[in-house]
Amino acid sequence: xxxxxxxxxxxxxxxxxxxxxxxxxxxxxxxxxxxxxxxxxxxxxxxxxxxxxxxxxxxxxxxxxxxxxxxxxxxxxxxxxxxxxxxxxxxxxxxxxxxxxxxxxxxxxxxxxxxxxxxxxxxxxxxxxxxxxxxxxxxxxxxxxxxxxxxxxxxxxxxxxxxxxxxxxxxxxxxxxxxxxxxxxxxxxxxxxxxxxxxxxxxxxxxxxxxxxxxxxxxxxxxxxxxxxxxxxxxxxxxxxxxxxxxxxxxxxxxxxxxxxxxxxxxxxxxxxxxxxxxxxxxxxxxxxxxxxxxxxxxxxxxxxxxxxxxxxxxxxxxxxxxxxxxxxxxxxxxxxxxxxxxxxxxxxxxxxxxxxxxxxxxxxxxxxxxxxxxxxxxxxxxxxxxxxxxxxxxxxxxxxxxxxxxxxxxxxxxxxxxxxxxx
Amino acid sequence: xxxxxxxxxxxxxxxxxxxxxxxxxxxxxxxxxxxxxxxxxxxxxxxxxxxxxxxxxxxxxxxxxxxxxxxxxxxxxxxxxxxxxxxxxxxxxxxxxxxxxxxxxxxxxxxxxxxxxxxxxxxxxxxxxxxxxxxxxxxxxxxxxxxxxxxxxxxxxxxxxxxxxxxxxxxxxxxxxxxxxxxxxxxxxxxxxxxxxxxxxxxxxxxxxxxxxxxxxxxxxxxxxx
Numbered sequence: 287x288x289x290x291x292x293x294x295x296x297x298x299x300x301x302x303x304x305x306x307x308x309x310x311x312x313x314x315x316x317x318x319x320x321x322x323x324x325x326x327x328x329x330x331x332x333x334x335x336x337x338x339x340x341x342x343x344x345x346x347x348x349x350x351x352x353x354x355x356x357x358x359x360x361x362x363x364x365x366x367x368x369x370x371x372x373x374x375x376x377x378x379x380x381x382x383x384x385x386x387x388x389x390x391x392x393x394x395x396x397x398x399x400x401x402x403x404x405x406x407x408x409x410x411x412x413x414x415x416x417x418x419x420x421x422x423x424x425x426x427x428x429x430x431x432x433x434x435x436x437x438x439x440x441x442x443x444x445x446x447x448x449x450x451x452x453x454x455x456x457x458x459x460x461x462x463x464x465x466x467x468x469x470x471x472x473x474x475x476x477x478x479x480x481x482x483x484x485x486x487x488x489x490x491x492x493x494x495x496x497x498x499x500x501x502x503x504x505x506x507x508x509x510x511x512x513x514x515x516x517x518x519x520x521x522x523x524x525x526x527x528x529x530x531x532x533x534x535x536x537x538x539x540x541x542x543x544x545x546x547x548x549x550x551x552x553x554x555x556x557x558x559x560x561x562x563x564x565x566x567x568x569x570x571x572x573x574x575x576x577x578x579x580x581x582x583x584x585x586x587x588x589x590x591x592x593x594x595x596x597x598x599x600x601x602x603x604x605x606x607x608x609x610x611x612x613x614x615x616x617x618x619x620x621x622x623x624x625x626x627x628x629x630x631x632x633x634x635x636x637x638x639x640x641x642x643x644x645x646x647x648x649x650x651x652x653x654x655x656x657x658x659x660x661x662x663x664x665x666x667x668x669x670x671x672x673x674x675x676x677x678x679x680x681x682x683x684x685x686x687x688x689x690x691x692x693x694x695x696x697x698x699x700x701x702x703x704x705x706x707x708x709x710x
Numbered sequence: 711x712x713x714x715x716x717x718x719x720x721x722x723x724x725x726x727x728x729x730x731x732x733x734x735x736x737x738x739x740x741x742x743x744x745x746x747x748x749x750x751x752x753x754x755x756x757x758x759x760x761x762x763x764x765x766x767x768x769x770x771x772x773x774x775x776x777x778x779x780x781x782x783x784x785x786x787x788x789x790x791x792x793x794x795x796x797x798x799x800x801x802x803x804x805x806x807x808x809x810x811x812x813x814x815x816x817x818x819x820x821x822x823x824x825x826x827x828x829x830x831x832x833x834x835x836x837x838x839x840x841x842x843x844x845x846x847x848x849x850x851x852x853x854x855x856x857x858x859x860x861x862x863x864x865x866x867x868x869x870x871x872x873x874x875x876x877x878x879x880x881x882x883x884x885x886x887x888x889x890x891x892x893x894x895x896x897x898x899x900x901x902x903x904x905x906x907x908x909x910x911x912x913x914x915x916x917x918x919x920x921x922x923x924x925x926x927x928x929x930x931x932x933x934x935x936x
Contacts, residue, residue, distance in 0.1 A: 296827065307809050620805045623766060624819050624866075625794020627787050704766050707805060 301638035318599025319646030327654020335669035347570035375564040391544040398534040418509030434466040434481030452485040455501025600690040607694035619706025628699040639691025647683025712739035719772035732758040734928035747916035750925035798867025802879035837865040857888030
C-alpha cells in the first residue's frame, strides 16, 4: 500500500514536471478550466448572496405570518375627491375579531393602527409615526429589546399611557436608556416611555417590513381612547377626513403547512364583508417559495452556462493531450520497451491530465473567490461562498481531467513500441 | 543451457498482395553467458529477430523459449513483465527520455519494478559510477555527448540486473573511438556473466562477439565463432 501511494505521488510529480516543461502551453491549456471554474464559483457566490439576503428579509416577516394591509381602493379614491370629504376604508376591528376567532390554525393576531402625532420629549418636538397595537405585535414581529420593556396584556387592558420607542424613533427624539420612565407628550397628552426596541428597515420582495418607518408603539386601546378613529389629512389646501379602523393585521398560523390554506380562508371571509377591494394580503411564505424557485432557476441557467464553459475547457485539454501523446510517441515506446504495461502508460497520461485540470480548478477557485470579494467591496452586494461552492467545482475539475484525459491516455497506451521507437 | 532458443520461428507480415516472410523458419539457441552478433544486409530479418527476442513482437508460428519457458504466446502484460525483469535494451539512437535527468533515466526500469525512490537513487548512482558518469547524474541527455548518452543507456539496461542484453546497432551513431569504448563496456559486462545479443553490420564491431550469426532472406545463412 505504501509503495502504491508513493507511486501515485511520484506519478503526480512526474506529471507536474512534464507540465512545467511547457509552461506557457500548460498555462494556456488550463485557462478554459480556470475561467470555467472561476465563473462558476463567482456566480454561485453572488447568487447565494442575493438569495440569502432575500431569504433573511422574508424570514424577518415571519414565514408563518400572513400580513393584511388596508389600502384605499381606486373607486374609493375617486369618491373621496369628488363627492365626500370623508373616506372610509380598510380593515375593521370586527375583521380582526373574526380572524382571531374563526380560524382554527390562527395562533395570534396583531392589529395595527398607524397615526402621526406631534410629540415632545424634553425640548424636542417631532411628528412621530405611531403604531397602535396589542402585546401580540411583539411576538409576531420579534425584535431585540434594547432597554426597558415592551407593553404587555395588562397595559392593553388598562389603557396604559405607555410608549415603546423604536431604535429609529429614539434616535430622532434623541432619547436613550435614560429616557426610560421619562414623560413624553403625544398630541398634548402625557405618556411614559417604557422601552426601546430594535427595528428593521427595508423591503422583502414587494412586502414592506412591518416596523419599517415606525417611531413608537402605543397600546391600541389607548390610541382609541385618546384619539378616536377619525383623522384628518391636509393635502393641497383641502382637508380630508379618513376613517380607517386598522391599517394592518398580522396573522400568525400555528404550522407552516396551514399558512396558505388559512390565507385563502381569510381572503374568502374578507371578500364577504368588504364590498370594495380595500385591503391587500401578502404571504411571506409564498414569497419565500418564489424566492427559492427563482434561486433554482438561476442555478439551472448558471449550471448550463458553466457546463458549456467547462466542456470547452475540457475539450481544450483533450486537444493538447492528444497532441502531446503524438509528440511523445517515442517516449511512450521507450517506456513500453523497458517494461511499462499499457495500464501504466494510461495512468501516467491520465494523471498528467488530471493534474492539469485540477491545477486549473485551483487557480479558477482562487479567481472565483477573489471576484465576489471585489464585487462586495465595490458594489456593496452581499456574496456568500459556501463549502459546496468550493468543493463542487474542484470535484468537477478532477472529473474533467478524468473524462477528457481518458481518450488521449488510451491512445498513448495503444502505441506499438516497435513503431514508436522508430518515430522521430 | 540456452538463455534463449528459437524453434522453427516464422514471422509473416501481410503487406499488400504478397506476404513478406521476415523470418522463415529459424532454429537456433543462444547459450547462457554467450556474446552474439547478428549480421546481415537490410531486409535479412535481423530487426524482426531482435523484436521477437526482445518480446516486443510475437512470432507468427514457432516457439520462443526464454530460460526454457515458452513465451511466444504470452499476453501483452506478461510480455511487458518479461521485458522489465529479464531483458535490457540498448538502441542505436540511445532512446533516453529527453526531459529526465541521467539519474531518472537510469532509474526508469526500477520505477516500473516498484522500487522506492531512495533505493532507486542509490542503484542509479552505483550504475552511473560503473559507466563512468557519476558526475553527470543531474544532466539532461541533451547536455551529453553521444558516447555518454550510450553509456547512460547501458546503465539503464543494467538497472534490473537482466539475464540478457539486446543491443541494436549500439555503435551505429558513434565515432569509432567512442564505439570502441562502448564495446569494451559490453565485453566487460559479458565477462561478468550477462548474455549479450547484438545486431551490427560492422565486422570489426562484430569481432568483439564470440559468435556471429549471418542472416539472409529470413533464414540463418551461417554461424562463425571465435
